[in-house]
Amino acid sequence: MPHAVLPCEISPDAFSAYTASWRELVAADAVDALHACFVSNDTRLNYVYLRHEQVVKLVESKPKKICARFALVPRESGTGQSVALVFYSDDANDIPASGYQLSGTAGEAAAITGCATIVSPICFEKACDNINGWGELPANGLEIGFFKTMDEPLRGYTHDVADFEDAIASPAPAALWLIFSLHPERGAEEPNKRLFDTVLTRHVEPDADAPGAITLTADRVYYDVANPCPPACGIIDRA
Numbered sequence: 165m166p167h168a169v170l171p172c173e174i175s176p177d178a179f180s181a182y183t184a185s186w187r188e189l190v191a192a193d194a195v196d197a198l199h200a201c202f203v204s205n206d207t208r209l210n211y212v213y214l215r216h217e218q219v220v221k222l223v224e225s226k227p228k229k230i231c232a233r234f235a236l237v238p239r240e241s242g243t244g245q246s247v248a249l250v251f252y253s254d255d256a257n258d259i260p261a262s263g264y265q266l267s268g269t270a271g272e273a274a275a276i277t278g279c280a281t282i283v284s285p286i287c288f289e290k291a292c293d294n295i296n297g298w299g300e301l302p303a304n305g306l307e308i309g310f311f312k313t314m315d316e317p318l319r320g321y322t323h324d325v326a327d328f329e330d331a332i333a334s335p336a337p338a339a340l341w342l343i344f345s346l347h348p349e350r351g352a353e354e355p356n357k358r359l360f361d362t363v364l365t366r367h368v369e370p371d372a373d374a375p376g377a378i379t380l381t382a383d384r385v386y387y388d389v390a391n392p393c394p395p396a397c398g399i400i401d402r403a
Contacts, residue, residue, distance in 0.1 A: 168204045168239050168246040171215050171268030179250055179264040182235035183319070186247075189236060190317035193308050201236055201247045202306060204269075210299060210344045211274055211362075212249050212267035215369060216337040223328050227253035227261040230328055232342075232362075232390070233320035234311075237266065249320065249342065249362075267342065270370050276343065277379050291363045294345035298360075301346075310346060310360045314394050318360065321390035322397070331366055339369035341378065359392060 174182075189197050202209050214222075222230055230253045236245040246269050253262040276295065311318045331340045342362035367378050 167268055167270055168209070168241075169212075169237050169248045169266065169269040170240060171213065171218060172266055173218070173221070173263045174250065174266045176264065179233075179235075179252075182237050182248070182250065182266075183233045185236035185245070186234040187317045187319065190308060190311050195306065195308055198308060198311070199304075199306050201245050204239075204246065204273075207273040208301070208303075208306075209247070209269060209273055210276060212247075212269050212342050213367075213369065214251065214265060214267055214340045214342075216332065216339060218251070218265040219328050219332050219340050222251055222253045222262050222265060223325060223332065225253060225255075225261040227325055228256040229254055230323045230325055231320060231393070232323065233393075234318065235266070237269075253325070268370075274370070274378060291345070294347045294361065295343055295363055297346035297358065298344045310358060313359060313392050316394055319393045319397065321361070321392055323390045327364055327390075331364065338366040341365050341367045343378075361390070361392075 189201070230251060232249045232251050235248045235250045237248045238244075239246050248269050249267045251265045251267070252260060255261045276299065328340070331338075342364055345361050345363050346358040347361050348358055365378070
């Protein structure tokens, strides 16, 4: 199954257009369109990824932070749009320190196995709970509320640079997978409200003929939830 979106560096104009489309979809409470952009080949997608060389470009300028922004991107098939994330790095003054790196989106969901109750210094059990929360949603279970915070569209996240530096520190180059998850929203007024998020881990890059498969184990590198935007959008937010 061909990729829905191929990973690449995109122009500032494309970044602005793709991220604006995402914000408009969420602001309009367009549940059907939300469902469509997360489904490919009759399966709900469960990860995006960055190639190793894209991660290197994000961290090589020694930025202060790395930002991720949701995007709606035309599918490689030419039919419809797919969800993706666009990453860029900023310096301490919110000045761009990198280009805009578009994540790849496989044409099907990956097989994700191995979550269990395992003691881990980086909250492996919690990460598994959140990943399972996404995977166990019923077919019609996507909610606009997963993508709203502070009554605004969830635009993305702000990550610590160290998360990405660790991801390229492995002796063997690997892709950076961002596995979809749902976690309880901190400080939410609505009881039991959950917010979409991702769990980061190193893994092989999926090829064009297979969506990929990953067995989660506590000895891999995982990262806790990033800071959602809003509110953690920075002094100058480009999306």
